[in-house]
Amino acid sequence: MALLEQDIERLEQVQVGVLDMHDTHSTADQCALDASMGRTQTRCQESVERGSLMILDAMADALGGRAALAATTTETVTATGVRRHPGWGKVPSEPELVAEFAYTQTVDVVAPRYRLELEADTKLVPTKLRYTEIGNGSVGYVDGIDFMFDPRPASTAIPSWRVAARQRHIDLTSVPRLATKLLDPAADVMIDGSTVTLRETGRPPVRVVLDDDSRPARLEIIEEHSPHGDALVEVRFDDYRPVGALVLPHHVVITVDGLVVHDETRTVELDREADFRVPDDAVVDASAAQSAYANYATEWLMNYVLAGVRFYFDLQTTPTDPEPVDVAPGVKIVLGPSHNVLVVEMDDHVVAVDAPLYDEYTRAALAQVKRAFPGKPLRKVIGTHFHYDHIGGIREFVADGGVQVIVGEPSVRYFRDLLNSPHTVDPDRLAGHPVETEVIGVKDSLELPTADGGVMRILRIKTDHTEDGLVVHLSKPGLLFESDLWNPTPVMPAPNSGRGRLAVQLYDGIKELGLDVQTIVSGHSGTDGHTLAHSAPLGFLKTAAGY
DSSP states (O other), X not given: OOOOHHHHHHHHHHHHTOSOGGGOOOHHHHHHHHHHTTOOHHHHHHHHXXXXXXXXXXXXXXXXXXXXXXXOOEEEEEEEEEEEETTOSSSTTSOEEEXXXXXXXXXXXXXXXXXXXXXXXXTTTTEEEEEEEEEEXXXXXXXXXXXXXXXXXXXXXXXXXXXXXXXXXXXXXXXXXXXXXXXXXXXXXXXXXXXXXXXXXXXXXXXXXXXXXXXXXXXXXXXXXXXXXXXXXXXXXXXXXXXXXXXEEEEEEEEETTEEEEEEEXXXXXXXXXXXXXXXXXXXXXXXXXXXXXXXXXXXXXXXHHHTOOTTTTOOOSXXXXXXXXXXXXXXXXXXXXXXXXXXXXXXXXXXXXXXXXXXXXXXXXXXHHHHSTTOOEEEEEOSSOOHHHHTTHHHHHTXXXXXXXXXXXXXXXXXXHHTOOOOXXXXXXXXXXXXXXXXXXXXXXXXXXXXXXXXXXXXXXXXXXXXXXXXXXXXXXXXXXXXXXXXXXXXXOTTOXXXXXXXXXHHHHHHHTOOOSEEEEEEEEESSSOEEEEEEHHHHHXXXXX
């Protein structure tokens, strides 16, 4: 095909270094033009490199210049903002507010070191977090209150995958760190018009979209957010203002698949000294797989870190007991460090209630489900509600095929999408071998015969936790399974304790539904500070609810 005169002129402009950055052809376009004109690939590459250098120079100049960036040693951000969790909330389309925070964080612009002082009001369980966290390379330490379920001060090493997630989060939200990486002569960078893509080993590529002033306007990253798989994370920068010799953003917003999960307003100071030392007992204790996970599921993990929750991002690998534990005849439970799975025997198969967490843990839990009642395969899995920590392993549960999914009617579409979503960042079994899975919605109730001659009743329950909530009642043992509404305790709890309003709503729901319940079994075990309990008499719930 003959070249248009303007195409030839544009290529010549690139080669002499005068083409405006926003009119630059992609590498493929320029080299195709070169080839059609009989020029060598070497000359093509040289012209592309000159064009790339112009774009990076323009970005550096817009931020204050290469020299000013190179002279910057640290960035100190003081910020206030909110974090929302896209896997929590009443409905999937409305991320739940999990924390309001204020922090001061000093980061080394070149080396992976940070010092963070944070205060936050958590919302799932109202708690005041206040801690100092230091990360240096792959080791880290925390001093203070960082866990909303146990708000006692602690001074302890933190897992290296948590440090890795925080370091990656900083890389995505610190423009000086980002610019330093992009301007490194050894950086693996690809430029297409006003988009610069940074590729780093072990991390998803980061697309940096520059605005009309050549400043980073947003970053785009495809991360793994279990169980949905591929999630588009966007980090948006605006309100650029002078800070010393640089020009930096004072407003940062993070979205996941278009939903706002993070919004902070900040002030910035440069070159403040900070103590990045960690105590000698800070250790690297994560496996290579866990550290890798922190780099390609960063904002997923940060949802939990900022919410003050450890139970998801502790990256559990196995249940606490080697085999499922008997609850009643024909009923067993797989006990995890934080989440449990109920297994119920039917005439020719078993039903599992909840499929928590993520693939590695789920595989071990599923193996116990399959062993619970030999000769009876898994044919149904019930999701008590859509929150990720309780159904994050549901794709693994259905991957063998022939397994129905039963959920509250409002979330049927959500689960269908989840079971068919792409998983390219971290492919799972279902992505490798897709199977058709039927999703059944429960409008009011669904009854199934159990092997003991009784009835399993799957019932919608009204709470303000989620709109799709289900409880499972087994008639013969008088047992009710729920998740997140109340955690059983090994001894009689104090009045008006536990999950507060949710305990009240659970007890009221049981009475409204007219259920004969003797025992509550939960997707979370409770504790008195010494002993864990996965079940408790109904009277314990009644007392906890204040009746």
